[in-house]
Amino acid sequence: MSKVIDFQTDPSRYRHWRVTYDGPVATVFMDVDEKGGLFEGYELKLNSYDLGVDIELADVVQRMRFEHPEVRAVVLRSGKDRVFCAGANIRMLGGASHAHKVNFCKFTNETRNTFEAAGAESGQHYICAVKGACAGGGYELALACDHIILTDDGSSNVALPEVPLLAVLPGTGGLTRVTDKRKVRRDLADVFCSMEEGVRGKRALDWRLVDEVVANSRFEEAVAERARDFAAKSSRAPAEKGIELRPLQRKFADDGSITYSTVEVQVDRAARRATILVNGPEADAPASMDEFVRQGSDAWMLRAARELDDAILHLRLNEMECGLLVIRTQGDPARVAAHEALLLANERHWLAAETLLYWKRVLKRIDMTSRSLVALVEHGSCFAGVLAEILFAVDRSYMMDGEFDGDNRPLAAITLGASNFGRYPMGNDLTRLQTRFLGEPERVGQAEAKIGEALDAEAAEALGLVTFSLDEVDWEDEVRIFCEERASFSPDAMTGMEANLRFAGPETMETRIFGRLTAWQNWIFQRPNAVGKDGALQRYGTGIRGDFNMQRV
């Protein structure tokens, strides 16, 4: 699996999904092309999915928010007759490397979360209409929706057969959403997750596995009715016409580097490091939201978000040995602040809201990236507002202190904005500054008092906003030593350490999915009982059960 995975697509290229629009209701049909696997060696039978299928789904959800703001209810259903979705493709999982499996699950988890975010934040509610077998990752798709309708046709069912069938977990949020979102009684959840055959009809409702069971003859009517209900109660403001998410401008170099319009990624494979440079806006902020809408996906705030998002995803899947991401910015901080300010001042405008919410997702994508993250606050940088938020997402930061010989750029400064105090919460529902200052909550207020001021290294360090500030004498050596040392550590220990240090404070369903469920799944994905040559994943389909080491650990 060494081909480059592209996270960009558009409806003209979809192989697995169809979407129909009918006023406030959109219907998304999952109709996976068996022959359309991302890699060789497996067929996507029974609406099973691989990363390629999920990349299209993520695109569907994203375009719904920007291109179809009129939509208030999204019906998710199968385009095939007898199956809703059989979940992640087992042969793909059996053949994939550990790193691919883990990153595949992470991306699918992030995509499931966007269903819930669309409902909670933008009043685009996902309704899952289940007919046919809805198993494993298929049921996890349903679990991510705001409402599940199951037809009572005597055979359609929901199931999480991973444990008995494959010796792995329902790891795409399944176990967590069963207990925390649907609040299924734990012993019933235990029964449900231990059975291959799943649950159908009234029992599925009694056990809280679905929200509604309807007679098969009434299924279409009930689905349409529920879509109307959700559309009617949606909090979504009446919206204008959407904007088009135009293709990203990207240029890939042979060494792995990428040049976008505003983001530059420089890959140094020998040093196991990638540097992401975000350039501030080239032009002044649009004068009004009308102008912003006219610019559409070319507007800097939206373009930079899309490019940064794509860059992170690309590095995650395609440059797995780059264990350290160095994040830099260059540009005019005042201009960054002005571009963001337009949206903050018009937060009730649908496109302003969607753009800010997209940044929230991009920043979470950074939080969730299993690479060591460092930010360099150099002279000429523009860590202001939304870009300053990156400083509080990374594992540590270094800031230039004072003049550097021969460097004529404006002295390094950090400019906090109102957005750093609530606009972009983390998965734990706290702001990054709140999480940073759990031990000294008064520091959040001290930082807030400095909104809009250009904070030099001394001020930033005193406020606790950067890890280290370094003068000309120390900068180069210290940063180099850090980068070299970091890239030499065991990547696994880094991943585990960062997963624990980044998310202090309260837990949410989201942090539990990425922190707890994912960790257990990753563990199981290493165990011979699942992935060994006689393990359940390898033997799937042979009719022979896995040969297990029965020791409990």
Place this chain on the structure above:
Amino acid sequence: MSKVIDFQTDPSRYRHWRVTYDGPVATVFMDVDEKGGLFEGYELKLNSYDLGVDIELADVVQRMRFEHPEVRAVVLRSGKDRVFCAGANIRMLGGASHAHKVNFCKFTNETRNTFEAAGAESGQHYICAVKGACAGGGYELALACDHIILTDDGSSNVALPEVPLLAVLPGTGGLTRVTDKRKVRRDLADVFCSMEEGVRGKRALDWRLVDEVVANSRFEEAVAERARDFAAKSSRAPAEKGIELRPLQRKFADDGSITYSTVEVQVDRAARRATILVNGPEADAPASMDEFVRQGSDAWMLRAARELDDAILHLRLNEMECGLLVIRTQGDPARVAAHEALLLANERHWLAAETLLYWKRVLKRIDMTSRSLVALVEHGSCFAGVLAEILFAVDRSYMMDGEFDGDNRPLAAITLGASNFGRYPMGNDLTRLQTRFLGEPERVGQAEAKIGEALDAEAAEALGLVTFSLDEVDWEDEVRIFCEERASFSPDAMTGMEANLRFAGPETMETRIFGRLTAWQNWIFQRPNAVGKDGALQRYGTGIRGDFNMQRV
């Protein structure tokens, strides 16, 4: 590592700890006997520890609460000159099986938690007096204390060098306590956890790693002063003389079965199953707390707790292939309730309080046991009050419904007590019934209304207290099929599934340590970068760093 590990010890047998008592202040000296390792093949240099050292420590903490109720402050310090504690012994870890490593970490985690529980629940506050190197598991011992004093002698330090040195995590609560208990700023935590050399002096205080740094010349004085302070502000009621925790009466059979005075463990290795039978009290409840004190550790409530605790620990470490624990009871429910009622009615009596708090810990030990847990509510059983709580700790339960031919025992019934509604909270700080009924909180009240009633199978099922009730026709087959099926599943998938389903609802530091940190550590304990032949654990001490696969997952 196949020798039987015994969790029972007493001060006359300690090899690694000394305790001195001075009124309300006890001092615990860690002075590990290098030659006293539990297994061959390593020496416990530099006050490093293995499971044997920790079993003694757990005994120290437990006896402090029962045998020394006068103690209000416990000073933990080193009995060696130049080192506080170097953490878990690396050669032991390098040689141990995955299952041993994981269970070793679980037990040490449980023991660390008892420090905090002793302070919070019984006003026995642990103060860590650090002189010399305090690294890895050594610092994690300190982190579990209520207060850390570090001497400023120019060399004494605290450190978590696991990641850079060993490519594993500070997994005995270290990462979680750094962020969640001590609330160290995440980027400083990142720096701290990436450095081998640790932090000393004022910086340790500035970074919140310790509570107090004192000049070396003032160290003894400061430690004594702090012990007096904590003793003075302890909430502990003036206590009587303690009781002696006498040796357990146990008889081991060749087939692994164990007969205690009130608990019987039957091991069926071929079926990979152990059955734990808890027998109710043989005699009426003590008439008063004076009588209870006279009975001391022979009182049924205390004796049953100690025996059940020992049985669980024994099975965890010594019967690793028994993946299913079947829990049964037999006896008079009214008598169980009466024994518990005496303590509940005298909850301000120190020994009543300690006994109930011990049950809280034993029940948590059950929650945390990585085995499938099932309870059988049979005729003649005594699932009342504290024993009924076991029904809500297990993964699922089966109850006999109606008369069974030839069975003259009293019909199966469950009797809830007031204790099921707050006395024994789980690690998530909810009661087990609250956790069970997260989706239908009104059911907790419905159950509470039935306190004291003998609930037959129909009533218990209607209240949601059991998973399945079965009549004579189905009982034997259904239970047998469940046991066989359960014992056939991949143990790893079971462990991961149960770890996710058991702890819905809010998270606490405790659930994060066992749920998130432990899972990541278990994952790393499977990765070649740590445990492979060229991994960091194996190469430790050779002067050669681990040879890492640099792919990030």
